[in-house]
Amino acid sequence: MRSSNAAxxxxxxxxxxDSNRMQVELLSxxxxxxxxxxxxxxxxxxxxILESVARKPPQVAxxxxxxxxxxxELVTTLRAFHLAYRDIPKVLLLDVWDRELVVxxxxxxxxxxxxxxxxxxxxxxxxxxxxxxxxxxxNTEQLNCLLDLISEVPSLRVxxxxxxxxxxxxxxxxVALVAEGLANREIARExxxxxxxxxxxxxxIFEKLGISTRVELVLxxxxxxxxxxxxxxxxxxxxxxxxINGHG
Numbered sequence: 001m002r003s004s005n006a007a008x009x010x011x012x013x014x015x016x017x018d019s020n021r022m023q024v025e026l027l028s029x030x031x032x033x034x035x036x037x038x039x040x041x042x043x044x045x046x047x048x049i050l051e052s053v054a055r056k057p058p059q060v061a062x063x064x065x066x067x068x069x070x071x072x073e074l075v076t077t078l079r080a081f082h083l084a085y086r087d088i089p090k091v092l093l094l095d096v097w098d099r100e101l102v103v104x105x106x107x108x109x110x111x112x113x114x115x116x117x118x119x120x121x122x123x124x125x126x127x128x129x130x131x132x133x134x135x136x137x138x139n140t141e142q143l144n145c146l147l148d149l150i151s152e153v154p155s156l157r158v159x160x161x162x163x164x165x166x167x168x169x170x171x172x173x174x175v176a177l178v179a180e181g182l183a184n185r186e187i188a189r190e191x192x193x194x195x196x197x198x199x200x201x202x203x204x205i206f207e208k209l210g211i212s213t214r215v216e217l218v219l220x221x222x223x224x225x226x227x228x229x230x231x232x233x234x235x236x237x238x239x240x241x242x243x244i245n246g247h248g
Contacts, residue, residue, distance in 0.1 A: 011038040012132050015058035017077075019044040020066040027064065027093075030121055036129065044069070046080040053085055060132040064093040075104045082109025089131045093124075102138075102145045112137030166208050174201045178214065179221040 014037050018024035028039045042052040044063060053061075061081070065074050078090060091112040092105050105113060112131040114124055127137045138146075167175065170191075177187045184202070188195045202217075211217055 012036055012060060012128065013038045013040070013056065013058040014128060015049070015052055015061040016041045016064060017044045017049050017052075017061065018064040018066065019069050020064075023064060023066055027062075031125070034125055036125070044074070044077065046077050049077065049081050050084055053081075053088065057085070058088060060128050061088055061090045062093050062128070063090060065095070071101050075101070075108050078105065078110060079108040089134070091127060091131050091137065097142070099145045099148075102142050103149055106146060111135075113139075113142055115139070167205065171201055171205050171208075174198065175205060175217065175221050178202075179218055 014031060016024055016028050016031075016039065018027070018041070024041050028041050031037050032039050040052060040056060040058065042048040044065075049061070049063075063074060063078055063081075065071065074092070078092070081088075081090065086109070089111040090109055091114055092110050093114050093116060094101075095116055097113060097115060102113060112127055114127050114137065131137050173191060174187060177190055182190065184195050184198045187193075188198045191198070202214075205217065206212055209217070209220060211220060
């Protein structure tokens with residue numbers, strides 16, 4: 001038989017950070033009944049989390065957002081935690097979520113999102129084991145939020161004094177691909193146009209925006225661009241307009 005010390009050393013250290021004392025006690029007491037976990041707790045703020053991790057680094061951390069807490073503050077705390085300890089996987093425990101919170105959380109270092117209302121303790125334990133092992137945990141809707149983000153491309157919405165767009169949809173596509181780092185030949189292939197036509201588009205874009213170089217255009221796009229879903233998909237050299245506007 002294995003010694004109790006060996007068994008203890010194999011347990012997964014879990015840090016629970018929560019702004020609600022009653023909630024953190026309920027959660028920690030539930031997880032302490034599971035032999036695979038070793039639980040520690042702290043307040044849901046960057047100072048408390050960093051102090052707790054410095055004393056005893058966990059294998060995985062839970063940041064639990066109570067219904068009265070501010071999601072923006074949670075993301076800020078998550079980001080500070082991640083910058084200090086990138087190697088510790090982090091799970092957000094939420095009552096409810098939205099697209100903005102999901103995207104911000106994963107951008108700020110989260111490796112998992114668990115919604116309390118949709119599951120039970122057994123599934124939460126599975127989530128913690130998987131995330132501690134280096135996997136990512138999210139439901140299908142949350143995954144779709146991230147996939148939608150990947151399918152978005154930079155576009156340039158420039159309006160004149162009358163509120164009308166200065167660039168045509170095709171010109172916006174050209175700007176988006178320039179901002180992605182594609183050369184004229186590659187842009188022509190993506191849009192199934194000639195390289196000469198792309199040069200003409202760029203000339204008109206430069207004239208409309210009052211710029212003169214490709215570098216200026218990229219900087220303009222970065223500073224003034226607005227993300228939107230891709231409106232074309234290349235298949236065998238042909239453009240399929242609107243191919244990424246929905247599922248199925």
